[in-house]
Amino acid sequence: MTIVSYQDTKISIGIGESVLDALLSRGVNVPYGCRAGVCQSCLVQAKNGVPPLAAQKGLKETLRQQNYFLSCSCFPEQDLVIGEIDSSPLPAVVKRLRHLSPQVVEVQLTPSTRIPYYAGQFITLWCDLTGDWREGRCYSLASVPELDESLIIQVAKAPGGKVSGWIHDQLREGQEVFFQEPMGACFFVPESIDQSILLAASGAGLSPLYGILRDALHKGHAGEIHLFHRASEMEELYLNRELLEFSANHVNFHYHPSLSENAGSAHVPMENIQTMIAESIDSLKNWQVYLCGSPILVNSLRKQTYLAGASMNQIFSDAFVSKHEDPLS
Amino acid sequence: MNSLYQRIGGDAAVDAAVDIFYRKVLADERINGFFDDVDMDGQIAKQKAFLTMAFGGPNSYNGKDMREGHKHLVARGLNEGHFDAVVENLATTLTELGVNSGDIGEVADIADSVRDDVLNR
Numbered sequence: 400m401t402i403v404s405y406q407d408t409k410i411s412i413g414i415g416e417s418v419l420d421a422l423l424s425r426g427v428n429v430p431y432g433c434r435a436g437v438c439q440s441c442l443v444q445a446k447n448g449v450p451p452l453a454a455q456k457g458l459k460e461t462l463r464q465q466n467y468f469l470s471c472s473c474f475p476e477q478d479l480v481i482g483e484i485d486s487s488p489l490p491a492v493v494k495r496l497r498h499l500s501p502q503v504v505e506v507q508l509t510p511s512t513r514i515p516y517y518a519g520q521f522i523t524l525w526c527d528l529t530g531d532w533r534e535g536r537c538y539s540l541a542s543v544p545e546l547d548e549s550l551i552i553q554v555a556k557a558p559g560g561k562v563s564g565w566i567h568d569q570l571r572e573g574q575e576v577f578f579q580e581p582m583g584a585c586f587f588v589p590e591s592i593d594q595s596i597l598l599a600a601s602g603a604g605l606s607p608l609y610g611i612l613r614d615a616l617h618k619g620h621a622g623e624i625h626l627f628h629r630a631s632e633m634e635e636l637y638l639n640r641e642l643l644e645f646s647a648n649h650v651n652f653h654y655h656p657s658l659s660e661n662a663g664s665a666h667v668p669m670e671n672i673q674t675m676i677a678e679s680i681d682s683l684k685n686w687q688v689y690l691c692g693s694p695i696l697v698n699s700l701r702k703q704t705y706l707a708g709a710s711m712n713q714i715f716s717d718a719f720v721s722k723h724e725d726p727l728s
Numbered sequence: 729m730n731s732l733y734q735r736i737g738g739d740a741a742v743d744a745a746v747d748i749f750y751r752k753v754l755a756d757e758r759i760n761g762f763f764d765d766v767d768m769d770g771q772i773a774k775q776k777a778f779l780t781m782a783f784g785g786p787n788s789y790n791g792k793d794m795r796e797g798h799k800h801l802v803a804r805g806l807n808e809g810h811f812d813a814v815v816e817n818l819a820t821t822l823t824e825l826g827v828n829s830g831d832i833g834e835v836a837d838i839a840d841s842v843r844d845d846v847l848n849r
Contacts, residue, residue: 415775433787437742438777439770459769564739701768706751 401475405429405482412475418443418454419470428613429470436472443470448479449696452579459712461584464517470651488577489514490526494549500637504567505541507549508576514550517586518543519648522550523579526555527563535659536562539607539691539717540581543614550578553637555603570651585689585717586613589622595686598626599672599700602635604692604719607637611689616649625679627655627691632661636667655679672696673703687715694718732784732834736827742783746775758813762801782818782839794845802848803845811846815839 400411405427412421422429432440435457454473455463470481479716491508499505523535542551557563570576585607589596596615598608605628612626630636642654657670668675680686688704690697695701697718704714729773754760757841763771780795781787798806822832843849 432793433777433780433789435777435780435785435787437773438788439773457773693827702754704756705768710747711750711769713767 400693402403403475404478404480415474417471418479418481419475422470431471434471436469440597441470442467443481444468445479445481448475448477451476455711459584460588461517461586461713461715463476464588465584471567488579491550491576491578493570493572493574493576496570499553500634501544502635503553503637504556505551505553505568506566507551509549510578514580516540516544516550516581517583519584519586519607519715519717520581521607522581524552524562524566525577525579526565526726527576528561529567533643534562535579538609539610539719540585540602540678541606541610543610543617546613546617550581553603553606553609559635563672583717585611585691585715587611587618588715589615589620589687590685590713591622592620593622594620595622596620596624597680597686597688598624598681599676599690599692600627600689601629601672601692601696602631602681602719604690604697604717605638606690606691606715609641612645614654616645616652621651623653624649625653627657629657629659629673629696631659633658635665673699676700677703677707680707682708685710686711687713690714690716692719694720733780734784734830736783736822736835738785739780740784741825742776742779744825745779745783745821746772748824749779749817749834752777752816752817752821756813756817759810759817762804762806762810771814779818781842784834784838792845794842795848798846799848806847808847811843 402469403410403412403418405422408425408427412418412423412426414656415631419429419431430440432438445468450466450468450473454468455473458467464673471683489510491510493506495507497505507597518540521537521539523537526534527535528534538552538554540550541553542549554563554566556567600608608626612624615624628636636656639656646654648654655675656667657666657672660669681702686709688709697716701714701716705711777787777789783791803813812825818839819832819836
């Protein structure tokens with residue numbers, strides 16, 4: 400007999416009873432669809448306890464690692480706690496602030512306790528504008544747990560952006576801030592050490608991919624890694640120097656910067672990122688793909704890379720949704 | 729006696745078919761407008777569920793689900809021609825996978841059985 404907790408309800412699951420059946424029979428309203436483990440409408444996450452592998456069939460590797468499962472197919476072998484858990488904001492001190500470019504500020508945070516995460520996930524940073532920490536924004540981590548002491552985010556100043564403005568203009572080294580634990584399903588999960596990897600980003604979408612890249616290289620990834628970064632102008636290729644260095648030192652890493660029209664540079668092409676990818680790589684069959692940036696670009700690239708042969712479960716994306724267009728893309 | 733679903737190859741066949749089928753649908757100008765969705769992962773899951781049903785496999789979609797699920801598309805002009813195009817893509821997918829024509833006919837019949845629900849008629 401196992402116990403499944405969902406919000407405030409504790410339910411004992413009988414033998415042969417799925418989590419979904421148990422919840423529904425107790426009058427708990429959870430979403431579901433085909434009830435056959437296929438449509439994924441009943442996807443939930445175990446915050447405590449590990450779901451059986453059979454309940455994770457068809458899920459992306461990044462979801463499996465975070466203990467997501469399908470409640471209709473889950474016959475639990477141990478107690479599980481599922482659904483949202485209210486987590487309190489975590490404190491951190493701003494260790495360092497520096498400009499990577501006129502538009503991008505890097506913030507290094509030292510949390511009061513060590514936080515586990517995967518390179519490529521994001522945190523919600525709370526902004527103290529009015530003396531109370533009311534507004535939060537999600538920023539992707541550029542740091543890698545094994546390589547960096549601090550949590551690192553690289554924040555682009557959004558035009559009229561409240562929180563990015565606060566980060567750029569008011570945040571100080573030594574200041575205490577609050578954030579939510581890292582989340583997200585866009586992190587490095589290669590199928591093999593030889594797998595080819597495509598990383599594509601516009602603007603500040605580069606930051607989590609930079610973390611994923613360093614994670615991959617640190618883990619000794621041997622397959623070809625291609626990173627495409629599109630920026631509005633030369634200065635906003637804010638990790639240009641670092642990426643050129645990586646490509647000099649790693650024969651399997653290839654850096655493809657590009658600029659928006661009117662950006663004028665002798666060394667960097669003014670090419671649409673979709674075109675660049677299509678021209679550089681014929682087929683993406685068996686590749687792993689990571690996409691990050693504005694929703695329009697991410698959706699377009701997701702479709703493009705899928706049609707070029709990448710499997711849907713090998714395409715990981717993080718679309719930066721904001722009130723304003725990404726100023727760097 | 730093997731069921732249609734088992735003859736076609738069960739769950740593994742559905743996986744192989746979805747990959748091919750969804751790409752055909754996205755590239756088909758007649759219907760890709762209805763699939764121009766931000767949630768491609770969700771779409772793939774639904775395609776899997778649809779194909780499982782079309783292959784005579786286990787699933788619990790009923791007429792009401794199909795009706796509700798396609799209501800907003802019918803409002804956007806989803807018609808017979810679009811439905812036929814989807815079934816056509818399904819048939820060519822199965823041909824590519826080497827499924828025999830008798831079984832393809834059976835799949836088409838099952839798909840056809842939800843025509844009225846999908847078109848909200």
